[in-house]
Amino acid sequence: MTETEGGLDKVAEVLNWRDSKLFSAxxxxxxxxxxxxxxxxxxxxxxxxxxxxxxxTEAQIVELTAAIAMENFRSKFNPPLGIAAQGFCMVPARK
Structure with missing residues (x-):
């Protein structure tokens, strides 16, 4: 399976990542x-x-941390200003 294969399957399983077999270590x-x-x-x-x-790597950790921090920033910044999701990454509802 290539890196891009299973991408939508992973999105569907992201809420259950601990139990899903789709995610690498x-x-x-x-x-x-x-x-x-x-x-x-x-x-x-x-x-x-x-x-x-x-x-x-150290550089990857910095990049990962920055991406996480940016998403956390957006989750706090956007709602009070009425900025709605644009629909680019819809996480499916839990089953």
Whole structure:
């Protein structure tokens, strides 16, 4: 399977990434990292960061962190200003 194959299947499974067989170990680590950054009641501890460093280079970690932070910024910035989703990445409803 190429990197782009299964992309829509992964989008459909993103809410269930922990249980889905579609995500690689690196993708699972990135999703865990994103969740820990996003949820205010969680933190990125040394163990998780060590796991992130096993899968990604320093430059990739900076880029990943910036992308996560930007999406978190948008999620807080857009709603009060009435900026609606543009429909580019629709996450399917949970089953």
């Amino acid at each position: 690196s993708e699972r680590v990135a999703l865990e990292y994103a969740e820990r950054i996003t949820h205010t009641d969680q933190q990125v501890d040394d163990a998780l960061f060590a796991e992130v460093k096993r899968h990604f």
